[in-house]
Amino acid sequence: xxxxxxxxxxxxxxxxxxxxxxxxxxxxxxxxxxxxxxxxxxxxxxxxxxxxxxxxxxxxxxxxxxxxxxxxxxxxxxxxxxxxxxxxxxxxxxxxxxxxxxxxxxxxxxxxx
Amino acid sequence: xxxxxxxxxxxxxxxxxxxxxxxxxxxxxxxxxxxxxxxxxxxxxxxxxxxxxxxxxxxxxxxxxxxxxxxxxxxxxxxxxxxxxxxxxxxxxxxxxxxxxxxxxxxxxxxxxxxxxxx
Numbered sequence: 001x002x003x004x005x006x007x008x009x010x011x012x013x014x015x016x017x018x019x020x021x022x023x024x025x026x027x028x029x030x031x032x033x034x035x036x037x038x039x040x041x042x043x044x045x046x047x048x049x050x051x052x053x054x055x056x057x058x059x060x061x062x063x064x065x066x067x068x069x070x071x072x073x074x075x076x077x078x079x080x081x082x083x084x085x086x087x088x089x090x091x092x093x094x095x096x097x098x099x100x101x102x103x104x105x106x107x108x109x110x111x112x113x
Numbered sequence: 114x115x116x117x118x119x120x121x122x123x124x125x126x127x128x129x130x131x132x133x134x135x136x137x138x139x140x141x142x143x144x145x146x147x148x149x150x151x152x153x154x155x156x157x158x159x160x161x162x163x164x165x166x167x168x169x170x171x172x173x174x175x176x177x178x179x180x181x182x183x184x185x186x187x188x189x190x191x192x193x194x195x196x197x198x199x200x201x202x203x204x205x206x207x208x209x210x211x212x213x214x215x216x217x218x219x220x221x222x223x224x225x226x227x228x229x230x231x232x
Contacts, residue, residue, distance in 0.1 A: 033218040043201060045223035091156065095218040100146060100169045103156040
């Protein structure tokens with residue numbers, strides 16, 4: 001069965017600090033997909049990234065970077081030089097082929113000016 | 114390209130009533146999924162439709178139902194509302210390339226949600 005664990009319920013950082021959000025997943029499939037979504041106070045989930053299980057290459061997009069490690073079943077998300085606008089709830093999600101998304105409980109990030 | 118739209122944005126109902134929520138996917142997207150978000154249970158999958166057919170169904174009682182129309186718009190219905198149905202209901206659409214092959218899960222784009230309050 002699929003499972004996603006985001007152990008950090010809430011994180012608070014001061015602006016310009018770096019912050020890493022942890023995501024650990026469980027799956028029995030060899031083909032699966034991992035996602036990160038951002039949910040700002042407005043409520044709409046914003047897609048950030050999708051990785052498939054065959055691509056362990058890390059990715060950087062501006063101040064965002066993702067570290068995918070199959071050996072530890074982790075897909076961590078780092079925000080560099082955090083900004084107040086980064087304050088949101090961040091969700092990690094997993095999908096096995098043909099299966100719907102399974103979300104973690106989310107990590108609420110507060111960036112203080 | 115317009116995003117996913119959901120109507121209404123807010124809804125207040127009383128126990129025992131029924132409610133219908135609507136979702137219009139991104140143009141060209143033929144897959145629509147519905148999720149329920151509550152503080153206690155988080156984001157939970159309700160159902161997924163593709164070309165008017167239900168592809169997947171989550172673990173929710175039969176009071177929750179949905180359908181998809183030929184233009185890919187989708188509706189979900191909750192009958193005999195209970196207090197515990199109060200939640201943010203999110204709709205997501207995705208492209209169909211992955212669904213044709215059956216081995217790829219494309220990214221889902223979410224709408225703003227409908228916040229349902231049951232009194």
